[in-house]
Amino acid sequence: MKDVLKRFPVRRGMVLSISVLAVLAALTLTAAMVRADSSAPKTVGSKPVLTVRMIQPKSMEWAQTMTANGNILPWQESSIGTEMGGLRLTQLNAAIGDQVKKGQVLARYNDATIQAEVAQAKAALAETEAALGEAQQNANRVRQLGNTGAMSEQQKTEAFTKEMMAKARVQSAKAQLASAQVRLAQTRIVAPDDGVISARSASLGAVSQPGQELFRLVRQGRLEWQAEVTAAESAKIQPGQSVSLGLPTGKTVVGTVRNIAPTVDLKTRNVLVFVDLKPDGDPLVAAKPGMFAKGQIALGKSKALALPGSAILLRDGFANVFVLQTDNKVKQVRVKLGRQANGMMEVEGLAPTTAVVASGAGFLADGDVVRVVK
Structure with missing residues (x-):
């Protein structure tokens, strides 16, 4: 009041009226109220910053993967080679990438020499079979005579021995023929199983070496x-x-x-x-x-808890959600993300009954007041 009066000095002989003093008093009171209001701490308003919908984590069955x-x-990759040596490769029927069947001929060697060996073995077999027939006839006559005394024991033994030797020669000739036929079959390189040719090292006209690889299947x-x-x-x-x-x-x-x-x-x-x-x-x-x-x-x-992606807020490299507390305030809670499928994300760190803001988390801050709608 004194400060205000100093602004209006009273000259000698001048008397302030009661109305002027009243106006000055009102102004002083108003200024004091303004100063008091400006110095008082401001209170935070409780107006909702956002209207939100709340959801709870959903229990889902997730596929576990590693x-x-x-x-x-x-x-399995088979190595197809030759067992023969000294023969020339005359035919190639398969290339890399070809699909082949079991028993299919992949390559052929010159078999003229082996064909001659087969013919020779067949002739030897025919000769031994003819000798066996003659020996069997002689042995049968000896058996018919029996113990009549027309032949000595030495002659009987000789006839039976020739028969046995003839049978052995026949077996030997058959084995030689079978061996020649096996060698003839080896001049044809066949696929051991169905499959795909993955490599070929055979070249036309090359002379084979025993054990040489020709194809890989x-x-x-x-x-x-x-x-x-x-x-x-x-x-x-x-x-x-x-x-x-x-x-x-x-x-x-x-x-x-x-x-x-x-x-x-x-x-x-x-x-x-x-x-x-x-x-x-x-x-x-x-x-x-x-x-x-x-x-x-x-x-x-x-089983695991999951939330839609709209409820997850990625901030500073971490995943966060906003959960509802008392007085409609929200609290930012950090969660750990797991598997993802069909717009849902597995979350860890929340209880199944936790109320979580469904969307709009990017517009909220920790402690904000929200309006909740169903």
Whole structure:
């Protein structure tokens, strides 16, 4: 009041009226109230910042999978070679990539010499069979005479011995003929099983060497994926589990676990899992031996809590949700994400009855007040 009066100095002989003093008093009171209001702490309003809908985590059955890497290799690869030496290759009937059937002729060698050996063996067999017939007739006459005394014991023994020797010569001739026929069959290189030719080292006109490899065959066109897993992971894998394999070409091939290696590799400390692949269409088209691929091994199903993706807020590299508390306030809670499927995400760190903001989490902050609608 004194400050206000100083602004209006009273001159000598001048008297302030009562009304002026009243106005000055009102102004002073108003200024004091303004100063008091400005110095008082402000209170946060309780107006909702967002209208939200609440949901609870949903219990779902999730497929448990294990990720592994490995190589695609033939199930079995046969080495097709020749057992003969010194013969010239005169015919080639198969190339790399050809699908062949069991018994199909892949190559032929010059068999003129072997054909001559077969003919010679047949002639020798005919000769020994004729000698056997004569010996058997003589032996039969000796048997008819019996003990009449017309022949001595020495003559009888000689007749029976010739018969036995003739039979032995026949057996020997048959064996020689069979051997020549086997050699003749070896001049034809045939496929030992159905499959796909994966390699060919044979060249037309080359002279063979015993044991020389001519072709390599992927038996039945079957491929396998040899996945590497840790020893702890191998305990979760069982034969018969399904596998989904992503190929470098972008295609997907399914398979089935056939076997798990009984030992651990000393170098990698990993266990090999053998998976039979079932490519669609022609074999060795989608998947090829030597490919490196990543796959998912299905381990079974388990229950877990899940939320829609709209309820998850990714902030600073972490997953968060907003849960409802008293007075319609929300609290930011960090969760751990797991598997994802059909727009749902597996979450860990929430109770099944927790009320979670369904959408709009990006517009909220910790402690905000919301309006909840059903």
